[in-house]
Amino acid sequence: MDQKNELIYERIKDSILTLALSLLALTIGFVFALINAPTDTTVAIYFLTAILTAALTSTRYYGFFTSAILTLGYNFFITAPKFSFSKITPYMLIVSGLMFLMSLISSSIMSRVRLGEQLARRRQKESQVLYHLTKDLSTAETVDEVVELTLNNIADVFNTDCRMVFFDDDGKVKPTFTLMKNHTIQKDVPINSQRDYKKYKEKPPKGYYYNEQQKQYEWPFFDRHQKILGSIAIEEKRVDHFNDFDFRMIYTMTEATGIVIDKLMLSKEQAQAQLEVERERYRTNLLRSISHDLRTPLTGIIGTSELLMELLDENSQEYELASSIYKESSWLSALVANVLSLTRLQNHSMNIKKEVMVVEDVVDSAIETISLRYPERQIVTEYPQDVLTCLVDPALMKQVIINLIDNAIKYSPPTEPIEIMVNEEFSSHNVLIQISDHGMGLDRQEKIDAFKMFYTTKSDTGAKVKGVGLGLPICQSIVKSHDGSLVVSDREDKTNGAVFTIYLPKYDQQTSL
Structure with a gap:
């Protein structure tokens, strides 16, 4: 009755x-x-x-x-x-x-x-x-269990059919819903694709909506951030016999369901985050272990190939082979050093020894080192008249500048110079170190992906540049550890090429005292 x-x-x-x-x-x-x-x-x-x-x-x-x-x-x-x-x-x-x-x-x-x-x-x-309801929901381990328990409780208490729809992270309704009809659960029922759910962006003043098209009352529920999760609906012909007490009870049951579903989703996110942390830790430990194991044989190979080059005639085929071994081993040794630096930075175990340094001296030291590797490449510098100082680890900052110059050389034609400019940004009290190349530049997406680990691009010749995409992430991590930032932009003269800019806090002796 x-x-x-x-x-x-x-x-x-x-x-x-x-x-x-x-x-x-x-x-x-x-x-x-x-x-x-x-x-x-x-x-x-x-x-x-x-x-x-x-x-x-x-x-x-x-x-x-x-x-x-x-x-x-x-x-x-x-x-x-x-x-x-x-x-x-x-x-x-x-x-x-x-x-x-x-x-x-x-x-x-x-x-x-x-x-x-x-x-x-x-x-x-x-x-x-x-x-x-709370007792039943406390034992639920999945969202599907929560849906069935809630619909079963509503059907038993109010002797009515009911249904539940869900929304995705973008607030769009999912294509199917769960229906409780004649005390039987029906899953994956197709939803009305013409239905408009825009008003579900906010909580209804009375706790429920009335849908004229579907002829049903709907009680939405939200997560802890007030974002729509789902909605429970009951046909109008059944709700017409509800009193205020029944409306309040349905609302309370809906709120309880939303809280439990939000809790399950949060637990799932936390478990996923924990899994990602574990994976990252295992990956970092593996990289560090492999890198340590590779350093000893690589040092021997580099030393042996260098000794062979000294003993052999430069015009001989043997010298050419030894030189190739030396270059490849040196590249691999640099890669291993980058991996070790990255793992230390990620684990916050890198020993950073900051001291007051003249920025031009750090840049000159990096240019001197890179010139030994690329003696034929032209590097043009532009320094300010005033002496600019920063509180940095000279070895680490030198490594950053070397990596950026090395990248600029790889992506620029051999006849074009690499330009380095040091300047002061008075508005932010920062020191700028800009390394500019004449390559093909980076598009909008490449500028976003450039600092991601293992991301690489091709040179202007179309060939993929040798590397594994660790240089820029390492540079960015080192700069951040110095309270600075590293950004990439286009050249201001509208020619092809990219500009990598290091922003470092200027050292002010009076402020430091």
């Missing part, structure tokens, strides 16, 4: 009960009048009947109706002349009025008691429903 039929049935039952009690009291009053019983006894019975009616019926109006009937009965059976409404005296009106008023007060009090009892039962029911 639905709520509408239950309400009709309850009203009919209360009406019959009111009439029956009123007739019974009037009959007793009539009998007592015939036998000339004391009027106090009849009045007491009338009062008792009014109170009993208020206690046994659902609203106070039935008690009011009984009080009115019994007041008329008092006038008819007790006051003189008996069995007649004629000759109504002021005294009779006062007595009848007082009796009616006392009956109303009694009925009102009993109705309030009954209402309080009903509210207590409702609160108890709500507590029981939420307790069972």
Whole structure:
């Protein structure tokens, strides 16, 4: 039996009960009048009947109706002349009025008691429903389990079909939903693709939405950041019989479901993050272990090939082979050093020894080292008149500049110079070191990917430059450890090429003191 039929049935039952009690009291009053019983006894019975009616019926109006009937009965059976409404005296009106008023007060009090009892039962029911739902949800380990438990609880408590839809991270509804129909779960039901869910961006003022197109009420639930997660829907024809208590209970159940789903999703994200951390740690340890194991044989190979080059004729084929071994081993040794530097930086185990250095001296030292490797390449410098100093680790900053110059050489034509400029940015109190090349430059996406580990690009000849994409990430990590930044941009003269700029805090002796 639905709520509408239950309400009709309850009203009919209360009406019959009111009439029956009123007739019974009037009959007793009539009998007592015939036998000339004391009027106090009849009045007491009338009062008792009014109170009993208020206690046994659902609203106070039935008690009011009984009080009115019994007041008329008092006038008819007790006051003189008996069995007649004629000759109504002021005294009779006062007595009848007082009796009616006392009956109303009694009925009102009993109705309030009954209402309080009903509210207590409702609160108890709500507590029981939420307790069972929370107890069930506490054992759920997946979102699918939460969906089934919630829909089952709603179907059992309200004896209704219901459904649940979900939204993705972008706030768009997913293509299928879960339906509870006739107490049976149906998964992956296709959703109406024409439905507009834009209003789901915010919480509804009343806690629910009404959808005119679907003819259903919908209770959305959100995560801890107030982002839509999903929605529970019930058909209009079922909700029409809900009272305020039912609406509140559905809302509370929906909120509980949202909290549990958000908690499960957060746990999944934390587990995924923990897994990523473990993977990164294993990868770093593996790289460090391999790099350490490679350094010893590489040192031997480099030393041996260098010794062979000294003993062999420069024009011989053997010298050429030894030179090739030396170059390849040196490149691999530099790669191993980069890997070790990167793992130390990521583990925060690199020993950074900062000291006050003149920026031009660090740049000149890097140019001197790179010139031994590329003696034929032209490097043009531009320094300011003022001496600029920074608090840096000279060896690490030299490594950064060498890597950037080496990159510029690899991506520039042999005839074009590499340009290095040192300057001061007065607005931010930073020192700038700019390394510019004449290569093909970087597009927008390449500028974003350039500092990602293992990312490499091709030179302007189309050939892939030798490397594994660790140089720029290492440079960026070292610069960041000096409270600076490394950025890439296009050349200001609109010609092809890229400009890598190092920003370092300028050392101010007065401020440092």
